[in-house]
Structures are given as C-alpha cells and as structure tokens.
Amino acid sequence: MLDGKRILLVISGGIAAYKCPDLVRRLRERGASVRCVLSDAAKQFVTPLALGAVSEDKVYDNLFSLTDEHEMGHIQLSREADVLLVAPATANILAKMAHGEANDLATTVLLATDKPVLAAPAMNVRMWEHAATQANIATLRSRGVTMIGPEEGDMACGEYGMGRMTDTLDIVAALEEFFSTGRPLAGKRALVTSGPTYEPIDPVRYIANRSSGKQGHAIATALAALGAETTLVSGPTRLADPAGVKAVHIESAAEMLAACKAALPVDIAVCAAAVCDWRVAEEASEKLKKPPGDAPPPLHLAENPDILATLSQAGGTRPGLVIGFAAETENVVGNAEAKLARKGCDWIVANDVSPETGTFAGDSNTVHLITAGSSEDWPALSKTEVGERLARRIAETLSPETEIV
Numbered sequence: 001m002l003d004g005k006r007i008l009l010v011i012s013g014g015i016a017a018y019k020c021p022d023l024v025r026r027l028r029e030r031g032a033s034v035r036c037v038l039s040d041a042a043k044q045f046v047t048p049l050a051l052g053a054v055s056e057d058k059v060y061d062n063l064f065s066l067t068d069e070h071e072m073g074h075i076q077l078s079r080e081a082d083v084l085l086v087a088p089a090t091a092n093i094l095a096k097m098a099h100g101e102a103n104d105l106a107t108t109v110l111l112a113t114d115k116p117v118l119a120a121p122a123m124n125v126r127m128w129e130h131a132a133t134q135a136n137i138a139t140l141r142s143r144g145v146t147m148i149g150p151e152e153g154d155m156a157c158g159e160y161g162m163g164r165m166t167d168t169l170d171i172v173a174a175l176e177e178f179f180s181t182g183r184p185l186a187g188k189r190a191l192v193t194s195g196p197t198y199e200p201i202d203p204v205r206y207i208a209n210r211s212s213g214k215q216g217h218a219i220a221t222a223l224a225a226l227g228a229e230t231t232l233v234s235g236p237t238r239l240a241d242p243a244g245v246k247a248v249h250i251e252s253a254a255e256m257l258a259a260c261k262a263a264l265p266v267d268i269a270v271c272a273a274a275v276c277d278w279r280v281a282e283e284a285s286e287k288l289k290k291p292p293g294d295a296p297p298p299l300h301l302a303e304n305p306d307i308l309a310t311l312s313q314a315g316g317t318r319p320g321l322v323i324g325f326a327a328e329t330e331n332v333v334g335n336a337e338a339k340l341a342r343k344g345c346d347w348i349v350a351n352d353v354s355p356e357t358g359t360f361a362g363d364s365n366t367v368h369l370i371t372a373g374s375s376e377d378w379p380a381l382s383k384t385e386v387g388e389r390l391a392r393r394i395a396e397t398l399s400p401e402t403e404i405v
C-alpha cells in the first residue's frame, strides 16, 4: 500500500505518456496522492484535463505562470512530495536531468528537489542503447536516482527491443517496494568521509594526495538511497554533492575530525577518505620565500589524528558500525586484517591501489570485505556498485529483519 504517500509525477513527452492517467488512478487506489507536472512535449500525448480529473488536483505545466508561482512555487512543488516519479522518462529528460538543465517546469522541479527520484525510462531501443543515454543513466544512478525498467518488448514505433516503459502495475509495485523494503536504513544516521585532505604548508601551498572522492561519495549516495540520514564530510573533490545528503566541506585532517565529531552520534561511520598521514608541523603564516642559497626550506611533519581510530574508540559515542578502508599495494588482505585489529573498527574494505589497477582516479574497484574472522572477495564492480553493495550489507547487518532487494 501507498497510504498517505505524496507522489509528484513528472511526465515527459513520450508516447507512453498515454498510460499516465491509468498510472495515477492505480497509485491513488493504493492510497497515494498524486500531483502531475507535464513537460511541454508531454501535452502532445496526454491532456492536463484528463490528469486533473483522475488526480483530483491541479496539474502544473508552466514555469512562468504567475498564478502557479504565487499559489505554489516550483521549489515548494518539488519539496511537497515524498518522492518524485518521472514516467515516462524520455532520453531527452534523462539527458537534461544528468546535466542539471532546468529550462521548463518539469526539469526545474527535478533540479530543485531534495526528495528521492525514481524514473521509468521509455524510448526506442536504439536511443536506449546509445552510449550517451547509457552514460546519462550511469550518472543518474550514481546520484541515487532509482531506475524502474525499461522492459524488452514491442514498441509503439514498430521495433522490438529494450526501451518499453515498465507496465503500470509494475511501476506501482516498484513504488510500494521502494517505500517498504527500499528504505531499510530509515531512522538510522550515517557519517561518511570522502576525498583527500589538504594539509597547508603556507597560505598558498599544501600537501595532498590523488583521491578523487568517487568511492566515498558513492557510499554516501547509496546509504541515503536506503533511507539513512547521511552526513558526508568531504575534502576537496571535483564531484557534486550527492542529492539527499548533508555535505560538509573541509580541507585538512583536523577539520575533518572536527566535522566528524560534530556529526555524532551516528549509527554508521564509513571512513573512505584518504586522510593525509602527516601535516606540516607549523603552517607558515606568510608565503615561504625561496631561500637566498640553494637549500630549500625543510618541512617538519607532525602526525595527523587518525579519524577512523578515533571514531572506533569513541566510547559512549562510538557509532554502532565503524567501517574503514585499506588502500594497499601488496598483501592486500593480510595488511587489511592487521589494520582492522589496529584501528578497532568493525569492517575494512580493502582494495589494491597499485598504479596498474587505476583504482585511484578510475570508476571501478575490486575490493575485499574484511570482518572479524572472515574475508570476502567481491568481483570487479563500478564504484557506484561497490557503494550500493556495501550499503545493502550495512542494512542487512543493522536491520536483519528487512528483506533487501
């Protein structure tokens, strides 16, 4: 059932839009309220009148309507829902979502929302298989958008293949699943560290490392998608803040530790950041000048606080489950097991980061999950998939009664 759930149905311009009045009826039969937003193209396939009649609500389709903005601004529209469902999601609207475009009401609402987004793609098989569409789907999934389908079958254009919108009742079932088992971490608080740290030498120079933050951000995205109230404490990266996550931006290890302590208490802590082991003992207050002779200035290093060990040994505020990472270049599992014991954490995700693996800047990761007394080898997965699999494992451990799909 979907009792009391508020669904904002974003309809884009594909032939499958003709199924939307029925979709609205089925969702309402299960207790949901549905409010519709149409793209301009959608109006060619389904009328606002029909949707207004079945939803028993106003239908929104114009970004620049003064009346609508006065009654219900586009930001409010995007927030006054429990979930946004894009159906049908055409190749065009998926591309716009992936690139953050906001040139009509439908895309503006999707960019402005802080709620989970589900999308039911519908398009011709060649458009679906096109590398651009597949890249957009991967981008959206990595940001936490849940895809429903598409399915394989006969298409309105006469071709056969992947790209048919999932049947109405299956979309309804996917939403029910999303609200029941899809959020097993609802009510749990999670903290994730990500990215490198920058340790200042003087006001313009710093010591850092090559971490991209992709793995940590993917874990935060996946935990939030399972319903955890997630804080991401991140060093400087090129990545956008994941949707639905509270992002705290820091530079140094000391700042990261302070931000982590401020986020406590949490149920789950995942330390995926590549924290610099050392900082410059005394940051110069002025830019260091080249010395008059040949000798460069010496850098005296001091050890940084170990955030993972600090959280693992935090006494009464220790998170229920503390997970660290071990980036190793040899004896990966053996070194990770020793690290688990040394730091006092519960699990270690160990990966081989020797340069030939391309793990540091790349999109994929081959990891081993080390827990007390056991070690699991995971296959090569994208960092998004590692995040999703880890989040599911966390959910199974913390909420074993919930079946995770």
Ligand code: C5P
Pocket: 193, 253, 271, 272, 273, 274, 275, 276, 277, 304, 305, 306, 307, 308, 309, 323, 324, 325, 326, 327, 339
């Ligand atoms: O000791 P090592 O750096 O190999 O340990 C890696 C793990 O410890 C990672 O989970 C990393 O995020 C965490 N770590 C930390 N603070 C440090 C150093 C590492 O949280 N100062």
